[in-house]
Amino acid sequence: MASVESVANTAKKLECRFCQRIYSKAEHLTVGLDFGVTADCVRPFTCKECNRAFSRQDSLARHEKLHLRRESMKCTSPAASTYTPAKTHALQHLLATDEELDTRSYVPPSDHGTSQTWNEQSYQVVSDMMDMHCATDLDFQLIWPDSEELFQSIMSSETTTQMPVGTLPFPQGLDQFTPTSLDSPTSFDDRGSAIKAIPNGGGHQAVHGVSKMISNLSSSITAEAEATSITSVFLDECLHMFFVRFIPTFPVLHRATFVFRDCTHPLLLNAIAIGSLYLGPKDAIAKGEALWRLSHTAVATSWQSLITHRGPHDPCNGLQLVLAALLGQVYAALSKNRALRTTSQIFHALGFSWARHCGMYDNDTFSLENLPSMDASPAEKDRQWKTWAAHEIQRRALLAQYILDGLVSSASGNPTSTRHTANQLGLPCDESLFEASTADEWLIKMRSQPKQDVSFRNIFRSLFLPVDMGRLPEHTLTSFSLRVLLEGVQSLVSDSTDGPSVGVPTRSEIRRALAQVHESITKNTISTPETLEALLRWHSICLDAATDSSMLCRHLCARYNIPQHVLGGNKGLKTGLDLVAWAKTEDARRALLHAVAIQDIVEQLPRGRAHVLHMPSSLFAAATVYSVFSLAGHTTVNLPRVVDWKDALFTEVDPCVILGDLAGKSAGSSTTRRFVRGEQLSGSGYESMTRNLLYELNSMQKLFRCLSSQWGLAYDMEAVLNSWISLSH
Known part of the structure; x- marks a missing residue:
């Protein structure tokens, strides 16, 4: 040719x-x-x-x-x-x-x-x-x-x-x-x-000439x-x-x-x-x-x-633009292509801007007055069903922006693009209602649903009320609602990383809020896979509350000259951090307990649910903690066989712990508390178990390889993990 x-x-x-x-x-x-x-x-x-x-x-x-x-x-x-x-x-x-x-x-x-x-x-x-x-x-x-x-x-x-x-x-x-x-x-x-x-x-x-240039580009x-x-x-x-x-x-x-x-x-x-x-x-x-x-x-x-397009039943213009941006950001944020991941980090706030411009925050509720009667015509039922579905999709599209915002900000090391705790949107509907396959089924379930007027802003407020007043709403939170709630708490953890700030709760208040969220997850009626997925994110947030896992990763890679492309941005290193000394602290042992829980949950999840969005980042945070312990010489560790997560979460200076001590409910003798303090656990096996972290890292390597078949980001995570394992050997 x-x-x-x-x-x-x-x-x-x-x-x-x-x-x-x-x-x-x-x-x-x-x-x-x-x-x-x-x-x-x-x-x-x-x-x-x-x-x-x-x-x-x-x-x-x-x-x-x-x-x-x-x-x-x-x-x-x-x-x-x-x-x-x-x-x-x-x-x-x-x-x-x-x-x-x-x-x-x-x-x-x-x-x-x-x-x-x-x-x-x-x-x-x-x-x-x-x-x-x-x-x-x-x-x-x-x-x-x-x-x-x-x-x-x-x-x-x-x-x-x-x-x-x-x-x-x-x-x-x-x-x-x-x-x-x-x-x-x-x-x-x-x-x-x-x-x-x-x-x-x-x-x-x-x-x-310009036309021809653009034509060739197209x-x-x-x-x-x-x-x-x-x-x-x-x-x-x-x-x-x-x-x-x-x-x-x-x-x-x-x-x-x-x-x-x-x-x-x-x-x-x-x-x-x-x-x-x-x-x-x-x-x-x-x-x-x-x-x-x-x-x-x-x-x-x-x-x-x-942004001017409106579907046949959409409550606002631009809904499909926001949905397209959301799905595009999901694909890019977890892509193997680093350029796409950078694009996701730069453009992910646009969804919020477009939604506000179109007035979606002010028009996200389906009026129950429009609910058709059971003897209404099939055409009327179908029309109202589709109208309700469009309203619910719009609400979920906005809530999903908050979920993605938390994940992208964690990966980039930058603050979230909006205040999660000020989210005035209402809760999404129950999943069984959302999954109704016919208008009649939807109508029957719709009439049996309890009325919910609570917003996420109210829920966040209840999490940070005084000890004797703060409780989550009595009604069941769906898996989707829990994920929005968790990302809101994660945003507060990130805001408090560098010290106290105006309008940001203290670390003690955040730990108490996390304890309430954990109680809501474990007592909920959602399915077992959904419970595991929520607990997976909860443990990764608690790990970051104990220590910033992205900071650990950056320090570890900088210390051994390992190139890493997992965490974006140009966030500087924390001065004076000694990784060997850190591995002997209480926060390190708390992080280790959550890292072990993350690995166990990933291995328990049904294989068809093994591609939830936050799984790669959660598993990588656990691998980071394992690697720091291994390189610090703590390859084999004795862990509590049964973990009391409140004891793992709270410190001895938290008000709830002090009040418990005053009431005679001291947790000082629990196996979890003793492990966190650094005391030697009994090796008899009834209260402790032994983990070889180097072996666990090898197991994680295979998990990342499996994850990479869906989320290409896991390729870069596995490459960094390979370098850490080589150093440990």
């Missing part, structure tokens, strides 16, 4: 002589010649429903069946219980239209229960050449049939006819570029006249997705895995009322990108990242338009 001297020369060679459209590959320009047409220039087959033109009869046939399917299904989401293996068509070079078919049969990952192993999902691709007649029915077995149209919309070069709200505002060809694309249009349909309408002259030549953005051989089946499988695997651990979208065609493309692409993390093939990660980049580019360049 001849070498290309410049981008301009390449573009000139790949410019269609009929319509002046520019292509990134030669085969895209020449495809269709075998059928008597030239690329997209001649499209003799027209859809009777929407008048969209196609260059081939079989492409039109598939498109028309999408219309038939929408009428029969009424755009409702399919059942999530089974997955029927689908014979699918894959475009060998992802052409804008289906000019060349490479038909394949995919055997998708099965829908495992929560007891499955952490090993990568088995995923087989079996080549099966089929005739052109069979190709017309290939996409009928997609779980989300609209995945085919999303795929066509992403890859199609017909941007002037396929530009629904949320698609990428990038032209494929020069003639489709308009000067208004450089501004911030109020919608994607606000296009001016073509560039050829500008009079000739210096100005025209300048704009012409091609490079979509070329990444094109090069990864993404198919409609891949999009379908990823969205399926998103709802089956991710949403149960982070319920921010409502599967039962989810309508594919009502969603903007950035939201869909980010959901699909997250779903790609649960597929087995190695190239699934590259495909998912390519889709994330498309979505991120669309949000970054067109948020002005997306």
Whole structure:
């Protein structure tokens, strides 16, 4: 192949002589010649429903069946219980239209229960050449049939006819570029006249050059997705895995009322990108990242338009923009790609800003006066159900921003972007209500739900009332509510790390609040996996309350010249810290107890729940404490067999401990208290157990390897851990 001297020369060679459209590959320009047409220039087959033109009869046939399917299904989401293996068509070079078919049969990952192993999902691709007649029915077995149209919309070069709200505002060809694309249009349909309408002259030549530059840049953005051989089946499988695997651990979208065609493309692409993390093939990660980049580019360049978008039942404009940003930040924050993680740390506060701009904090409640009666028409029940679901999704999207804010701030070492304790949002609904699959089921459960008028601000206030007054609300907190609450306490721990501050509770008050949260978690009625997930985060926060684990990691890596890319930011080291001396302190022994609990919980979690968002950071904090003890010479330790977490949490100067001593309820003789004080425990086995921390580090190494199949951040964590283990040996 001849070498290309410049981008301009390449573009000139790949410019269609009929319509002046520019292509990134030669085969895209020449495809269709075998059928008597030239690329997209001649499209003799027209859809009777929407008048969209196609260059081939079989492409039109598939498109028309999408219309038939929408009428029969009424755009409702399919059942999530089974997955029927689908014979699918894959475009060998992802052409804008289906000019060349490479038909394949995919055997998708099965829908495992929560007891499955952490090993990568088995995923087989079996080549099966089929005739052109069979190709017309290939996409009928997609779980989300609209995945085919999303795929066509992403890859199609017909941007002037396929530009629904949320698609990428990038032209494929020069003639489709308009000067208004450089501004911030109020919608994607606000296009001016073509560039050829500008009079000739210096100005025209300048704009012409800028247009070509932007056109080439746009091609490079979509070329990444094109090069990864993404198919409609891949999009379908990823969205399926998103709802089956991710949403149960982070319920921010409502599967039962989810309508594919009502969603903007950035939201869909980010959901699909997250779903790609649960597929087995190695190239699934590259495909998912390519889709994330498309979505991120669309949000970054067109948020002005997306913020005005409102779904059929959304209570506010911009809800899908906030959701898209949330899912995009989740993907980026835990990505293997360090550039994406940095992007997450820099942009994660935008979700709060957009939500406030759209007034979401003032309109997050569904009025019970709108609750239909049991004998209302099915259409009325369905309408109110979807309206309620949209309100609940909006509330959960905002609360999820607080959860993510806590995790990102911990990783970056920076303060949270908002005051968590001032959160005036109400509690999310019970999970059984959120998971109702029909309008009638929702209505029955809705009428049996107790009325809740408490906000998170009230709960935080109750945590820090005086000892004889402060208690959490009597009603049960859901797993989602507990996670929001925990991140709020974590923000207070971070604020108090460098000493007392105005408006920040004391460390003693924070420890008492943590004790109340622990009581709420253990006495709650949530499922066992949800309890373990909440306790996992609770222990990591308590560990940080005893000592800053990120500070330990930075010191440990600096002391031994180990490069680390886990913790972002440029936070300086604490002067005068002696890691060997620290390992002999009470705070170190408290941190060790929580580190052991973290490891035990991770190993107890059902394998299907082993990808909760805070698991990598919690496990890495535990590994950091283990490594400091090992390098300080404390490889083998005697630990209490049964830990009293109040004794592990409180210090002897905390008011509650002093009051207990005065009341004759001293904890000074408990095994936990004796261990924290540094006393030698009995080696008989009934009150203590021995742990070899070096062996435990080797076990953690395998856990990180398993975690990395979902969250790429674990790769960098494992690399640092490998260095620590080598030093310990």
